[in-house]
Amino acid sequence: MNALIVAPIVLPAIVAALSVLARGRRQRVGAALSLAGCVGLLAIALALFAQASGGAVSVYTVGDWPAPFGIVLVLDRLSALMLLLNAGLALVVLVHALLTGVDRKGWHFHPLFQFLLTGLNGAFLTGDLFNLFVFFEVLLIASYGLMLHGQGAGRLKAGLQYVVINLVGSTLFLIGVGTLYGVTGTLNMADMGLRIAALPTGDRGLVQVGALLLTVVFALKAALLPLHLWLPRTYGGTSPVVAALFAIMTKVGVYAIIRTTTLIFGAQVTGPLMLPAAIASVVIGFVGVLAARGLREQAAFGVVGSTGTLLVAVALFEPRALAAGLYYLPHTTLTVALLFLVADLIARRRADHGDAITPGPRFASMGPIAVLYLLAGIALAGMPPLSGFIGKLLILKAALAHQAAPWIWAAILGTTLLAVIALARTGSTLFWKGRAGEMRHGAVSRLDLLPAVALVVLLGALTVGAGSVTGFMDAVAGQMFAPRGYIEAVLGQAAVR
Amino acid sequence: MSLEFLVASAIAVLTSAGIWLTLRGRTFQVVLGLAMLSYAINVFLFAMGRLVIDKPPIWGKDVTEYADPLPQALVLTAIVIAFGMTALVVVLALRTFLETGTDQVDGLADVTADDDAA
Numbered sequence: 001m002n003a004l005i006v007a008p009i010v011l012p013a014i015v016a017a018l019s020v021l022a023r024g025r026r027q028r029v030g031a032a033l034s035l036a037g038c039v040g041l042l043a044i045a046l047a048l049f050a051q052a053s054g055g056a057v058s059v060y061t062v063g064d065w066p067a068p069f070g071i072v073l074v075l076d077r078l079s080a081l082m083l084l085l086n087a088g089l090a091l092v093v094l095v096h097a098l099l100t101g102v103d104r105k106g107w108h109f110h111p112l113f114q115f116l117l118t119g120l121n122g123a124f125l126t127g128d129l130f131n132l133f134v135f136f137e138v139l140l141i142a143s144y145g146l147m148l149h150g151q152g153a154g155r156l157k158a159g160l161q162y163v164v165i166n167l168v169g170s171t172l173f174l175i176g177v178g179t180l181y182g183v184t185g186t187l188n189m190a191d192m193g194l195r196i197a198a199l200p201t202g203d204r205g206l207v208q209v210g211a212l213l214l215t216v217v218f219a220l221k222a223a224l225l226p227l228h229l230w231l232p233r234t235y236g237g238t239s240p241v242v243a244a245l246f247a248i249m250t251k252v253g254v255y256a257i258i259r260t261t262t263l264i265f266g267a268q269v270t271g272p273l274m275l276p277a278a279i280a281s282v283v284i285g286f287v288g289v290l291a292a293r294g295l296r297e298q299a300a301f302g303v304v305g306s307t308g309t310l311l312v313a314v315a316l317f318e319p320r321a322l323a324a325g326l327y328y329l330p331h332t333t334l335t336v337a338l339l340f341l342v343a344d345l346i347a348r349r350r351a352d353h354g355d356a357i358t359p360g361p362r363f364a365s366m367g368p369i370a371v372l373y374l375l376a377g378i379a380l381a382g383m384p385p386l387s388g389f390i391g392k393l394l395i396l397k398a399a400l401a402h403q404a405a406p407w408i409w410a411a412i413l414g415t416t417l418l419a420v421i422a423l424a425r426t427g428s429t430l431f432w433k434g435r436a437g438e439m440r441h442g443a444v445s446r447l448d449l450l451p452a453v454a455l456v457v458l459l460g461a462l463t464v465g466a467g468s469v470t471g472f473m474d475a476v477a478g479q480m481f482a483p484r485g486y487i488e489a490v491l492g493q494a495a496v497r
Numbered sequence: 498m499s500l501e502f503l504v505a506s507a508i509a510v511l512t513s514a515g516i517w518l519t520l521r522g523r524t525f526q527v528v529l530g531l532a533m534l535s536y537a538i539n540v541f542l543f544a545m546g547r548l549v550i551d552k553p554p555i556w557g558k559d560v561t562e563y564a565d566p567l568p569q570a571l572v573l574t575a576i577v578i579a580f581g582m583t584a585l586v587v588v589l590a591l592r593t594f595l596e597t598g599t600d601q602v603d604g605l606a607d608v609t610a611d612d613d614a615a
Contacts, residue, residue: 168519178571187567
């Protein structure tokens with residue numbers, strides 16, 4: 001049954017290739033294919049999740065080449081969790097895109113969407129460092145196309161910067177991988193972890209250089225301060241639907257940091273640098289939320305802030321904090337996606353204002369949308385009753401024993417206040433400061449609220465099921481901090497001894 | 498001059514030229530800089546398999562020294578990706594120039610060029 005592990009990579013790739021063929025009048029066929037692909041992906045992700053949640057690490061050797069020589073795909077609890085989150089988010093975002101007709105604004109929305117899923121799933125599954133680079137490139141190429149989908153001058157300007165900064169990131173990635181290969185002579189992550197531990201002290205410096213370079217690249221993807229500057233413009237410039245899917249792309253960076261740190265490098269290399277950077281991104285992110293002039297920009301700064309909060313938990317590098325961060329991870333992904341979807345709902349109904357935070361006349365289905373915005377705001381700020389509150393509480397509790405606890409507490413609690421102020425002000429401007437007049441808009445059906453409601457339901461489920469979810473996250477963190485099982489599964493038991 | 502020195506200094510020159518050009522303000526120079534950087538990385542990756550001459554590329558029982566074939570495969574992959582990316586950036590830069598009328602990376606209007614035209 002291990003061949004199922006490769007399915008999350010192969011299925012979207014096939015769907016993407018097929019949906020390229022469906023163009024013009026057959027566009028509906030492409031949309032149906034894409035939707036079916038997403039549903040199938042969700043089913044596969046659920047099956048894999050069930051397989052991995054018991055704690056077994058399953059390995060798929062591509063081409064049946066034995067482990068340190070060939071490429072392996074490894075499924076453990078963390079990758080299963082990321083696959084499930086990705087598949088769920090992709091389905092919701094795709095339904096939103098179909099309902100609002102964003103996929104018909106340009107060519108090849110569905111192939112790009114599916115290739116992005118291929119790259120994301122590959123990055124979550126691979127156990128090979130160079131293969132991780134390749135999947136990063138796959139997802140980046142697809143994201144370039146999606147980001148520019150629909151075009152427009154502003155989008156092109158932001159897109160060029162996004163592409164250039166990621167190309168520089170890819171270059172650094174290659175330097176890091178090259179250095180590590182030069183020192184250890186392997187690209188398999190499990191094998192590299194073993195060999196680094198057995199390295200003579202003279203070579204440690206080179207390993208550190210490679211490790212730090214890789215961490216810089218992952219931090220760039222995760223938009224960690226000071227490498228966050230590209231994100232607000234990119235996410236604020238693209239269409240909100242695409243930005244909602246991009247919510248998971250910063251989490252790829254976080255995932256890669258967790259994976260490489262626990263499996264290969266150990267916490268001492270990156271820990272001391274990452275915590276201050278993470279705290280600073282929390283602050284900058286939520287100050288940006290306060291200062292933003294448009295809903296998309298606000299949500300984009302929300303990405304920076306909440307990913308920063310997540311990285312604070314990760315940067316502590318101990319099982320309890322990681323478990324808290326992992327609980328916060330699906331929460332922040334879904335929340336930010338929800339904010340982008342709500343921004344899209346509002347912008348579609350305010351033809352004259354778009355997503356600018358300005359008072360305007362009443363618009364269609366204002367009541368339900370206001371409630372959705374309120375819930376998204378509560379979730380982002382981390383107020384009860386939604387899961388953000390529990391997540392932040394867990395992170396604060398886990399940080400209590402750490403020497404930087406005052407900084408962490410001050411940053412997270414202070415930014416919660418900032419977020420409450422910012423979101424309350426935005427909400428009252430949009431929904432209460434009504435202006436006389438009629439809002440022009442095309443025929444919009446209420447149906448397009450469904451995906452956003454689905455995200456709220458997921459957030460609610462995350463809150464109601466917090467007990468069992470945190471239990472599972474503890475298990476995930478436990479597995480991450482005992483990489484022996486992973487290494488044994490990949491290389492066989494003889495290698496560890 | 499040893500082979501190591503030649504390769505190392507080639508990587509150094511390419512990298513520094515690449516960094517310099519990437520930090521320039523116009524898209525054409527940035528694209529050139531990215532291309533330079535990718536060349537530097539290709540040579541760097543290649544050198545990571547150690548520089549050996551006239552040795553078989555595959556290990557065997559009677560072979561004591563061999564050239565590492567893996568970095569060559571990595572370089573091939575990196576070349577393909579860098580080539581595709583460069584093509585994409587060129588198209589994107591052209592499109593941005595045609596749409597916004599400026600080839601500055603920050604998208605702001607080009608003041609000095611206007612002065613020249615006037």
